[in-house]
Amino acid sequence: MIDLHVHLRGTITPTMARKLAERNSVHLDVASWAEKGYGWHDFTSFLSAYDHIASLIVTTRDLEEVAYDYLARSAQLGATYVEFMLSPPDLMRVGVAFDDQLAALSSARDRALEEYGIDCRMIATAVRHLGPASAIQAATIAASRRDDILVGFGLTGDERMFVASEFKEAFRIARSEDLRATAHAGEHLGPDTIIDAIEVLGLERVGHGIRAVESESVTRQLASAKVPLEVCLTSNLALNLYPSIDEHPVSQLAAAGCVVVLGTDDPAFFSTDIEQEYRLAANVGLLAGDITEQAKAASFK
Numbered sequence: 001m002i003d004l005h006v007h008l009r010g011t012i013t014p015t016m017a018r019k020l021a022e023r024n025s026v027h028l029d030v031a032s033w034a035e036k037g038y039g040w041h042d043f044t045s046f047l048s049a050y051d052h053i054a055s056l057i058v059t060t061r062d063l064e065e066v067a068y069d070y071l072a073r074s075a076q077l078g079a080t081y082v083e084f085m086l087s088p089p090d091l092m093r094v095g096v097a098f099d100d101q102l103a104a105l106s107s108a109r110d111r112a113l114e115e116y117g118i119d120c121r122m123i124a125t126a127v128r129h130l131g132p133a134s135a136i137q138a139a140t141i142a143a144s145r146r147d148d149i150l151v152g153f154g155l156t157g158d159e160r161m162f163v164a165s166e167f168k169e170a171f172r173i174a175r176s177e178d179l180r181a182t183a184h185a186g187e188h189l190g191p192d193t194i195i196d197a198i199e200v201l202g203l204e205r206v207g208h209g210i211r212a213v214e215s216e217s218v219t220r221q222l223a224s225a226k227v228p229l230e231v232c233l234t235s236n237l238a239l240n241l242y243p244s245i246d247e248h249p250v251s252q253l254a255a256a257g258c259v260v261v262l263g264t265d266d267p268a269f270f271s272t273d274i275e276q277e278y279r280l281a282a283n284v285g286l287l288a289g290d291i292t293e294q295a296k297a298a299s300f301k
Helices: 014-024 043-054 060-077 088-092 098-116 132-143 164-176 192-201 210-214 216-225 233-238 250-255 274-283 288-298
Strands: 002-007 081-086 119-127 150-156 180-185 205-208 229-231 260-262
Touching: 002 205, 002 229, 002 260, 002 274, 002 288, 014 060, 060 081, 060 098, 060 274, 081 088, 081 098, 081 150, 088 098, 088 132, 098 119, 119 132, 119 164, 132 150, 132 164, 150 164, 150 205, 164 180, 164 192, 180 192, 192 205, 192 216, 210 216, 210 229, 210 250, 229 250, 233 274, 250 260, 260 274, 260 288, 274 288
Parallel strands: 002 081, 081 119, 119 150, 150 180, 180 205, 205 229, 229 260
Antiparallel strands: none
């Protein structure tokens, strides 16, 4: 199994959150908690809860521990490879240099590879709702470093904020240093935004992209171009994009010839793991072997 769409700070479990909060003397806002984990009721409140929990990582030790924890747990389920997303400026604001972030992830990777046989890479990301200037900053930071663990640049966050063309310069900077490109599109907005993002930003993969199913033309274009869609089934259900797995369009997209790979997105917030994502895909007729082979080909490694 391969997880190609996971936000590193979205893997922080409630147990890990309490540990980090105690270690770093950070107050945990009870509004971010529910009886069984983190509490939120829509995408906007989810982003708020996510930002609060994400702020618990303030040192390289924290970063390494969180990455290793997710790799170890994923490996025990049978996963062999993960691509983490992480925004460089976030930790730089609390004093963790980007070089140190890369070193922490490399250390977690090396330990997990030795102990469990699972590998990982990092996609540096810009947060869309922070705006184009912030994205250029993130891209410039990422493009300034050469490290084998850093393989791509992406755009995350609220896709309802700003249009793809406003991030063209950020992606130009990243791609000029051979960083591979992905971005969230077609999750909360319609299918036309997917093609726009691919063409304007030079994407090699699309984060989510599920609303392509609403346009036969877009679906055909994606299938023809073989641009992989990073589908996060549990996330889509948890955020009420679809009422059930039977009504999720992933099987329609696959049947139309689209390349489907899987991700856990923010697994600690959605109570999922990569095994569950594969299980849900199997429930609607997708074969695990096919998904994994497509993920191997689609990886930025």
